[in-house]
Amino acid sequence: MSNSDDAPVRESPVPLSECGAALAIDQIPDRWTWLILREMFYGVSRFADIQTDIGIPKSVLSGRLAQIVENGLVKKEAYRDGSARTRYAYVLTQKGRELVPVILALMQWGDKHIKNGESALELTDKRSGNPVKIGVVPKGGALPLRWVTYKPVWDKKQADGSS
Amino acid sequence: MSNSDDAPVRESPVPLSECGAALAIDQIPDRWTWLILREMFYGVSRFADIQTDIGIPKSVLSGRLAQIVENGLVKKEAYRDGSARTRYAYVLTQKGRELVPVILALMQWGDKHIKNGESALELTDKRSGNPVKIGVVPKGGALPLRWVTYKPVWDKKQADGSS
DNA sequence: TCATCTGAGTTTGACATTTGAACTCTGCTC
DNA sequence: GAGCAGAGTTCAAATGTCAAACTCAGATGA
Structure with a gap:
């Protein structure tokens, strides 16, 4: 917003509730959420892998994953490693991929x-x-x-x- | 990172300390910091204006501004409103503008x-x-x-x- | 000279969140 | 049926957030 040498801007032209950027920020509000999405961008999808890769406490990871799944950025997909029991991978949805x-x-x-x-x-x-x-x-x-x-x-x- | 139907990615190919995205996230780690930068993008530059525009507590705003000034995203510039005393505006640096x-x-x-x-x-x-x-x-x-x-x-x- | 105002903070103390360690739960596999 | 591993949950302590009250500095007015 180049306002050059005129009167200063005293208020944003778009309120928070109408601003796409502000609304987006509400869905990715903190460092951990960003780093989790970064992991998924790189293709890392398992709980334990994400956890050790970025050093996030398990309790926090569990909460953040629930949030981004709820917001539709990520979906939980069943996988089976060898013949072990079914586990879940977290992968980006279309919305997340964008x-x-x-x-x-x-x-x-x-x-x-x-x-x-x-x-x-x-x-x-x-x-x-x-x-x-x-x-x-x-x-x-x-x-x-x-x-x-x-x-x-x-x-x-x-x-x-x-x- | 499309890894299609092969072995799952168990670890990000780039460690946090070498990843530009992760390092960037460290300089904009939370919601408030993002919203403050949004304000400056819109041209809002004064402490009180930012404060009321996004509803951030003064104590938090003061701390976040210090951080982004220290990181070089923003600089403090003197201004004088009418004949009042000198005050400061926060504006994006080149680094911030990018x-x-x-x-x-x-x-x-x-x-x-x-x-x-x-x-x-x-x-x-x-x-x-x-x-x-x-x-x-x-x-x-x-x-x-x-x-x-x-x-x-x-x-x-x-x-x-x-x- | 003294009181008042205003923007930009800092301090305070109650409240909420984060952290890391320990614990649980669930189905394998041996 | 004992042990194991991944994916959580629970807990107390440390840290961070919030709103309100307080501070500070210089302009202005009486």
């Missing part, structure tokens, strides 16, 4: 401003192989998400220094 | 999935006047943010019903 651009935009920002331009994930157009990013486009001009390929390029050497 | 695509992506998601497609803010390309959105683009193919014009289209009738 948050991916938000996560990618955050990642892009973090890579630029916190990691000094070093990205840990390469995004390319599956058809052309050309790199892609998140940005402003004319309506109808965006590439479909399903054409995007993700390739981790995290350099283990940095953390590891192994022989 | 979060705008994230906020817009959230807004787009909220408009689609919570407001059933009703947007309260129209985004257009300042040059052509054509509508724009946030999406995946070939690298280098995005429109610069400064070409985007924001126009509130919130329909007061809905909340108001005035004569």
Whole structure:
């Protein structure tokens, strides 16, 4: 909202209850919820895997999962590991998957401003192989998400220094 | 990360400490921080204005502002209202302004999935006047943010019903 | 000179949430 | 039928949130 050198804005032009951003924030209100969605974006779907991956207390994970399932971002799916008993995996719904651009935009920002331009994930157009990013486009001009390929390029050497 | 019908992902390919998204989330960890940034996106910059606009307790606002100033998302700028004493406004830095695509992506998601497609803010390309959105683009193919014009289209009738 | 006002905080103390550890529950598998 | 593992639930202590009251500083007025 460039208001340049005029009178200051004293109130947002859109109240919280009418603002898509504010309403979205209400469905992803805290750090844990964001990190859980990040895990699912990466394909991690089991309770215990998410728990150890991001270091969240089980009690909190259980509560947050219930919330995002209730909000329809994630659904619980039965799976069976080998011949063991049925367990549940948490996977993004269509609604949840459409948050991916938000996560990618955050990642892009973090890579630029916190990691000094070093990205840990390469995004390319599956058809052309050309790199892609998140940005402003004319309506109808965006590439479909399903054409995007993700390739981790995290350099283990940095953390590891192994022989 | 489409892993289709193979073995499940048991661990994210990028650890939290190397993931731009996770690092970004650490700088905007809660609802209040998001809402404060939303206010600044809309141009609301004064302590008291932000406070009443989003209904945040003063003590919490004061703490959150200190955090985002320390993280460099926002800077404190002196202003003088009429002949009153110098006071401070909080405005986005370049780093903060580059979060705008994230906020817009959230807004787009909220408009689609919570407001059933009703947007309260129209985004257009300042040059052509054509509508724009946030999406995946070939690298280098995005429109610069400064070409985007924001126009509130919130329909007061809905909340108001005035004569 | 002194009292008052206003924006921007800080302090306070009651209340709510988060944390991590210990416990439970449920069906395997041996 | 004992042991195991994943997915929770329960609990007390630490931490964070809330609203109201208080502070502070400089302009303004009497």
